[in-house]
Amino acid sequence: MANGGLWGQTVAVDDRGAAVCVIGAGSSGLAAVKNLLEHGFAVDCYDRETGIGGAWNIRHERSPVYASTHLISSKPMTQFPDFPLPDHWPDYPHHSQLLAYFERYADHFGLREHIWFGTEVVSADPIENDRWRVRVRPAHGGAERELSYAAVVVANGHNWHPRTPALPGIEDFRGTVIHSSSYKDAAVLRGKKVLVVGGGNTGCDIAVEAAQQASSCWHSTRRGYWYAPKYVFGRPADQVNDSTQWLPLRLRQWAFHRVLRLTVGDLTRFGLRKPDHKVYETHPIVNSQLVYYVGHGAITPVTDVKRFNARTVEFEDGTEAEPDLVVLATGYAPRFEFLDPGVLGANPPHLWLHMFAPRHPTLFVAGLVQPDSGQFPLVHWQTQAIARWLTLRAANPERAAEIWAGAADRAEWRWTKAKVSATERHWFEVSHVTYLKAVESLLKELSA
Template sequence: MSISTDHGRSDPESGAPARTRDGRPVSDRGDTVCVIGAGASGLTAIKNLTEQGFGVDCYERETGVGGAWNWRHDRSPVYASTHLVSSRPFTQFPDFPMPDDWPDYPHHSQLLGYLERYADHFDLRRHIWFGTEVARVDPVAGDRWDVTTRSTGGYGPERTSRYAAVVVANGHNWSPKLSSYEGLAEFRGEVMHASSYQDPAQLRGKRVLVVGAGNTGCDIAVEAAQQASRCWHSTRRGYWYAPKYVFGRPADQVDDTLLALRVPRRVRQWLHHLTMRLTVGDLTRFGLPEPDHRVYETHPIANSQLVDQVGHGRITPVADVARFHPYGVELADGREIEPELVVFATGYLPRFEFLDPRILGDDAGTGRPTLWLNAFPPGHPTLAVAGLVQPDSGVFPLSHWQMVLFARLLRLRVTRPDRVAAFATTVGARAGERYSGPVKDSSRHWFEVGHADYLRAVQRALHDLEKPR
């Protein structure tokens, strides 16, 4: 394993070995920055920090890069047929384009290969400690951080290192959000969360109930329509099912044209509703519930096949689940069905097990941090969270610009402390700011951002940080 620099330095100020608050020895890493996770957000953090001259130690609990896109990882939510739901130009890193001959919506295996080439192109692997998980991150004097690590799985002794800054990039799509239903414990059928779904063979020949209408839930319902003997799809409300192509182009590219022209949100909503009426028609005719919100008020569902399978009778839309019985499921409208397999595609909750949630402004521990730009917590100028966004486009470009901003902020701590102080004041005043317009109040939409509005906000922050004297 290769690393960025040697461990084991003494405290640079006192010359004595550094210690944790409870007296354990600490390896002081000087100006080195700790990055937690080597997925897409962690990789772009390493790349942008090293470009600004910082040493970086990245800790990755798995044995390879890629994070959620590495299907070999235990925590990966990827399944065999996973493709991007955002098109290639809106997913790629701005300084490392995907190949021009790739499809509009690449397969997950292509995404993993892309991230591996990104790591190799920028020589990032030498900064990564693979097979190492972070147990604790504690703030110490001087806006520094004690990071305690151990071998993945808890084997071997723990070690603590002191860092000038920390980037949290452990992802937010790995800890399943599990629903609680009356009678679920007595249900005799098979129950699984979508995080355990990998292949359509798990559905073959079974009566399947899919609960949840996010992009994953819709994908699994479509695959159940093709493989299962019966498929029910349960949703809490009606949704807008956007096709992946509009006018022969990826739908997000068409919408981005309107965003670039600064077309008002209400006008874009009207145009989207008109397009849906002309192409898909009235969804209630298929038995799907009518949406209780306007488009863009929930996370976009990009699926060109779900309505088609409903129209062919292969998917039966049903109401929300009310309760379970030993051999059946009672729905909110009183109907009862008898699935053999229930798949909960109910999403994920962000978890930062190594960090006191109060540091991120989540005093109640509900998984809803209070951050500015979804990245910066008040009171901790050397801590940033990368990739904690749910955009209407790809995440990679947003993570890239988050880390450009953070790397430059850290560099200015020496040369322009007045700018850094002004930035900290802004973080305290604007933490919790949203960049999505009105959206449904749910854990799924807590991190929702409109990519155009969000990137403009990051651009303004960069300008304010680096404007001429």
Template sequence: MIGAGPAGLVAARALGARGLEYTHYERNSGVGGVWDIDAPGTPMYESAHFISSRTVSGFSGFEMPEDYPDYPNHRQILAYLRDFADHHGLTERIRFNTAVERLAADGGSWRVTLADGTVEEYGAVIVCPGVQWDPLEVGVPGYTGEVRHSVTYRSADEFRGRRVLVVGGGNSGCDIACDAARTAEAVSISMRRGYWFIPKHVFGVPSDVVGGKGSFLPKRVERALLQPFLRLLVGDVSRLGFQKPDHKLFETHPIMNDQLLHHVRHGDVTPRRGIRSADGMTITFTDGSSADFDVVLLATGYRHSVPFAQELFGDPQHPDDLYLNSFSTRHSGLCAVGFVETNSGAYQLLDRQAHIVAGYLDERSRGSDVAARFEERIRTDRPDLTSGLKFDTSPRHKGYVDSDAFVAHLDAVAAEFGWQRAGERAGERTR
């Protein structure tokens, strides 16, 4: 197993629960992946909080502490992950400060080459390298000020007294624009399109808890109810200078941020259209407006790259040929956990991916007929995981799945093959 972030940890628990022997590599000095703000190359920043609420975000059988706030900060998430690893005896099994340099097929096995030149052989591999380490950078031709990606950002002090343009409508970009509003001389946020804004709380309850109560409805019905409700709840954001959404709810990621609208309404942040051109320190936007900026921060996302085995996974923007985003359809014994883009919190999806991977590897290690039957499923099953939604065609949404459809299919597969989640086994302690 490669990687000891959230996906790697929950995969390790699933393997351990089945008594499977495994070797676990982690290039950094501790568990937690991107949530460790001290790890080299992490995109974590001081004000970062979970986008999904703690109520729906814990791993099965090990819920987040009740004294955590609705939306825990990055230090609390890291503490949760380390507690999870210690509780399940995972930490002592991890080979820290051990980077994988190369992964290659070797007949019926897998050859792992470590950074120190050591080569080891395995019958199967689970790849969990994380999805926010390789920044997707774009140029700003003609601009002569400072350009940096959000992966380099840590705190609002970096913007003190400067004129800042944040580029990107993702949740981290919105967070950073709000941070900059406290210290910068002027702040703008550039978005090429309009987005749906979803408040983090509705009637005092986390919005994903409220929204979950309607997930039994067909997606079209749920959307028909939610869109007018959001317009009533949030108001007309075009009055503030944002573009109206050019898509229906759920077709691309929404903005889960209460503070951005607050800062825009108070004049602390100025919404801008997409960038048309730049000349020196002046940037002109597609609506013809222009302004001078000292720094442009690109909150333009990340590639889901696998630098030690990219040729095995195809497109670095999002791995292709993965059944259920977990099983290579071209390379037997190559599995992954964590490569999933969806419209919900990720941890419970990672949990389900992990226990299906562990169930398959358990059967495979015994050469059972069940493993052969599942391998046929890997080759032939191509389920519709969209719930009828027409997702955006942007690179970020390649491989995008609807959470409800994904969970339903994973649970159906688990039930068919008898692969119960580790946290659902008898005697598992609930936190």
């Protein structure tokens, strides 16, 4: 299928019959295309960029990746279960290696011929018989085309729309303020006085780079966090953590706290605040270097920002900094620009298993999870469930209706073992073991 055919006048593409529309050709979109094809569905995948990889392709306009980005989950916990990462690669591959992995995945399963690159989905609207009217156009302008699909899988990612907090006085600040989405290389930090705002993995990574490149660095966080090293007992920390999943949660928390006390020590003596929660109750911060540079005086921990002045920044504890550059590592908010706000319900989206829209049995979201492990295995089984659901719906609509009947009642369930923070940052937090057991149970229902 060539891109030219879509815009030509000789090919009738308005009604795509039983085909499924997949929006996005990143990790989730590729898994969706592959698993739908394996279940016999025709698939059209649209991506506004000119290549695959989504967030992991640093050349893409909306990619949050920067030059030094590596995985924070190790290979076995990250790879697609039917397409392993190379054995000779490091435990935590570089983003360029991940992109090469997706390229090989697409080639191995023959996915490229089903992807319309440089094509943006303008809107996707429900129509009669649970079908979808999808409008597409060339990403950089051009005539729109309207197509009809049997189902839509949304796989546009949730780490591309910057979440920028309203900070008092920031409009009067004379220094430079950027969001981490614009941060691509540590050269921008060189020789500057830098304030990094945000305690997530990206904020910690940039603070570490500032410790090496900037003349001074402050790191502002709203609360205390647990900083897990990448290696424990000589093994990747997530693999050690996964080997203890059979233990009761409280015992696992006790053991992890004990390990952190032995390896990292008392964070408060470094000037870091004491965490106000137990481990596993927020998204894990995996960083072996932050405490090291704090201990060496290269990073100064500070509290939450109170307000900006013309040249200084005040913090909640009354201290001040005078940075040249402020990097807001304040995360991203999910956006579905092509869907009417009411289609997915409330904010956060009202979804069963973070993927099924209870009001629309032919609309699905893939990859809208933040696991305590790698994401790709979860996305693989998500898209397997979507493909099997559509298969059952076509073959046995009565049985499918029985399964669907309870979906709305379960859309508010949280798939975690610990009591996870209710902040926007943790809306999609899942325990990978708990979540995969729920998906496995659904797959058994769909196959029975």
